[in-house]
Amino acid sequence: VVIATGVSSVVTQLYIIREFLVQYTGNEFVIALILFNWLVIGGLGSLLARFITPRYGKATILRLGILSLCLSGLAPITILSIRYLRDFFFIHGASIGFYPTFWYIFLLIAPYGLLLGFLLPYSLYVLRHDQEDYPPSRIYIADNLGDVAGGALFSFLLVYLLTPVQAICIAGLPIILTVAPFFRENFRNGILYCSIAGGALAILIGGVLLESDSLKPQIGDLVHYSESRYGRIEVHQNEDLVTLFSDGVPVFNNQNETTAEEVIHYPLSQTENLQHVLMISATGGMIRELKKYNLSAIDYVELDPEVSAVLFRFKLLEPIRGLSVINEDGRSYLMKTQKKYDAIIVNLPEPDTFQINRFYTDRFFELVKARLNPHGVFSFSMDGYDNYLAEPQRQKLSSLFNTVSAYFTEVLLLPGQKIIFICTDSTIHRDIPALLTSKGIKTDYISQYFYGNVTGFRTDQLNRLMDLKTEINYDHSPRLMHLMFTQWFAKFSTSPFWFLGAVFLILVVYLSRLHVEEYVLFSSGCMTMGCELMIVFAFQIYFGYIYHQIGLIITVFLAGLLPGAWLGEKLRRNARAVLVWTDILLICLMIVFITFCLRLGDKLPVLFYLGTGFLFSVLCGCQFPVALEPHNNVKKSVAGAFSADLTGAALGALITSVFLIPYYGITGAAIGLILLKVSSLILVGRKQHG
Structure with a gap:
């Protein structure tokens, strides 16, 4: 049972x-x-x-x-x-x-x-x-x-x-x-x-x-539903509006002409002799706008083959000459391909998750630059604003501006429904309608509304607001995640500190009632869950498609607990020594993991991350039966041990995800978890010599 x-x-x-x-x-x-x-x-x-x-x-x-x-x-x-x-x-x-x-x-x-x-x-x-x-x-x-x-x-x-x-x-x-x-x-x-x-x-x-x-949606009809290895796919239809949802997020619809024109024509108007274009994700109407350029090749990268199949089935994308659909993670594709492009367009949501943030870091922009021709153009977009640019959004845009500016000599932000980043090493021309007219390309929105909406004053004002002191967004220190977190709280005029303060007070009371052995399990649970989440985030940064992998990661961690518990059962007569040595090994393993992760990162195989997770869980699993040995009241100790292990894991999940990684990066998270384990080691050592 x-x-x-x-x-x-x-x-x-x-x-x-x-x-x-x-x-x-x-x-x-x-x-x-x-x-x-x-x-x-x-x-x-x-x-x-x-x-x-x-x-x-x-x-x-x-x-x-x-x-x-x-x-x-x-x-x-x-x-x-x-x-x-x-x-x-x-x-x-x-x-x-x-x-x-x-x-x-x-x-x-x-x-x-x-x-x-x-x-x-x-x-x-x-x-x-x-x-x-x-x-x-x-x-x-x-x-x-x-x-x-x-x-x-x-x-x-x-x-x-x-x-x-x-x-x-x-x-x-x-x-x-x-x-x-x-x-x-x-x-x-x-x-x-x-x-x-x-x-x-x-x-x-x-x-x-x-x-x-x-x-079923409240508005319209659910005309398609499927579960793929990468996520949930739904298509909703409300009269003539057809929208594709991926994991609850609307990513495609057939009535988004304004955005399609902005995203395509703002960057492509800047280039001559345009032949090869790469799109990482897309939205409705983009292929139709690309068709106006008579391109030799359009590579459209979409991770999930079921998503691309549904897009063509519901005519959210139309097959045109030169279009190639590549079902692969966009960042992984850039790492592997040797092709050069005249333009690369990223059409992804706001970087409010680690999985999306990996497309807005210094390492990703470096990959983009390596795959562009000398006078190529790179473009991506963020949510726009009406009249006032809130400080959290300004800092987010500034971090992106500073990060991408390290790789391109010219970076221009254009205001609109979306803020379009145009990045190139050539001169950027702001009169986009004139450029399109010279190329013989007709548009509906840009030709009529560009001069009224994207004025020189608004463009200059937006670019002047960029804070050059804002930190760069790194893979291992995701500054944007911190800013998105801050923006989330600012949007609702709340603060996380009340919650964290309450958790801290309850935790102090709880820890004061623990035995040393229970504290060891508490710290091990915290470190195991913290390491598990660090590996989950590393997967998101380097490999993407976390939903497909999260079950495998969790399975590997759970699999390590089993031999660990068996080993602990065999060694529990030497309980104190085992607790000390497993704590030392956990600290050493964390140091090795973070060193390799920082130095090699995306060059490491998947097996490295899974193997590290397995070793962590073996060591933590070994401590559970050993920590029970010193108690006389076994019934009490079992419930207390289970509770300490779960409470530690809960704290590890919260602190690592919400505080340590967004604010201090993966390195800071590792240091925090190591310090927690050092405190456990000190307490066990004191009791052993007391």
Whole structure:
């Protein structure tokens, strides 16, 4: 049952992350809040098991079976609640601030998370009722075995074959089957099993039947829905407007002529003898505008082949002479190709995630420059503004300006619905309508409205506002993520410091009550989750397409806990020495990881990151059974150990994602985690010599 619960819980967790990413446009801060809430709630569930079970009757196998069946039914309810209740709590289509997001996530995953956290220590209490000396590490190993199986099932099978609710239902079936023997004591229990299991099955089947309805938009019709290895693809149609959504973000529509003209003609008007153009992503109408230049070759890079297929199917893109669709990550393509282009146009959303931010860093601009012909032009865009440029947005634009200016002698920002960056080593001519007329290219928006909207005064004012002192946006120190985070809070006139202050106070009280061994597990949980997120972000920076890889990364981390727990079980007689040496090895491994990451970065193979994650989890997994050894009260220590491990992981998720990496980069995050482990090492050393 513990293994079946592990399988179901990991699959459910991954799809819950998926659903919230779709609801909140893939923001990493949302990932951090999901993981933080998930782990804190799980820790609270473990504490509830510690306090409730001894006070309200013995733990029985029948109660374990009932609770496990309830857990299997809660999974699809949680997923469907995320979809249905967003528009109930919030205005449809409106962006949501930090604190409403936090409480919304907390409330929706609380029932499932509390019950899941409760079940693991409760399972041990049930086993100890019949066998008092049952080793707690066996429960830990069984749980990890289920977690690994669930992660592998998600990564290699479910994500390719099934929709989210279908996958969760399949993963929940083993729980229903494995608890059946718990009810065989008498006929009455058999009737009870049939009733509860039947209810759970009805919920699972009902969830599958409701899935299509849960995706329907409030406005218009859902005319296409599919799940690819890279994300969710939806096409909405409202009368003549057809819009493609990727992971909840509208990325294409068939009525966006103004943006298409700006994005294409502003940069391409600057070049002569234009033959080869590279587009990294696109929007509706861009291909039609490119057609006016009679180009020899247009390379259109789109990561997901299903997205490009849907675009052509719904005529959001039209096939033209010379157009080649390249289904590959844009940054990876630039690293591998040797082709030279006369123009490179990046048409991506705002860099509010690490995955998108990697297309706006110094390393990416260096790659672009290497793939341009001597007089080529590079262009990208940011959201525009009306009359007043807010300070967070000014700093964001300034960081981009300073970063790209290191590689191009001429950089001009043009105001409009979008702020267009034109970057080249040649002279930039501002009279774009005149340039287009000389080339014989006709436009609708630019020819009529350019002189009124993009005046010389507005253009000069925008470019003068660039702050040359703003920090450059590096791969390893994503300045833009810090600025986007600041802009998010400024938009809602809130601050993260109230939240962080409350977390700090609660943490101080909690840590003051921990044993040394529990603090070791707390710091290990924090370091493991922090390292896991650092590897996730490294994947996003260097390889992109994180949704396809996140299941694999989590599976590798979980897989390392299993041999680690087995090793710790063998070594627990030398508990103190093992805790000291595993702490030392964790610190050394983090130093090695960050050194290689900073020096070689995208030249390292995927196996390096996965292997590092595996070693981290082996060392942390080794500490769990060892940390239990010094306690006399095993029941208390198990619940306390589970709680300390989960609480540490929750803090690692929050601090690493929201504070350390955005403000101090990957190096700062590594130093922070190393200092935490040093404190653990000092405490263990003091107790050993005390």
